[in-house]
Amino acid sequence: MFTTPAEDLLRRAAERGWSVDTSQPEHPVIPGLSPGFTRQTSQEVERDADGLPRFVTSVLVGGKDYYNYRYEKRG
Template structure:
């Protein structure tokens, strides 16, 4: 399966600003869908599509329209970027979960994009509004220079920057 990041518009077939009902239906392409929230402590509604080895989370802060889309990559990489699934999460033809993080961020910078990597575990491509994460509870290969997972484990696309420099 291929999932294409399309910042700042979303991750097709889900787009930022899409109404709740349409988002639930669109998310079915990725797997079994469930709706989480709102709760008394958190008014945000989340629509989660779960598939074998990955999930996609749609975030609706106002409970009505999609504000962000987060895809979490598969677990089980043995160190060569092959996680045993056919999932490919692409931005401009590059698989963001199979390209080492140390190579991916300079690729964005070389294309003229601004990177905020003050938090190396969660860098942001500011003008594309893509936030990456290297956080995982899984036993995965780590980068010998910084001790973080070698590959990104999640990518969030929104219509606003999570951090401003």
């Protein structure tokens, strides 16, 4: 996972039929499956054209509803 470019990793997830939320580019998630990826670091690493690290720098695996707060309507 950490040696596969992040764009390839997220594209492969989408090709499997999973929804990939990249609305927060530094913290993309797969809703309902709930791995959360971090593409944020202070280290000097290879970056893509958008300035994000080319590879994910960490992964959080939570329960399938872990990121639901990102989709709850507020108001």
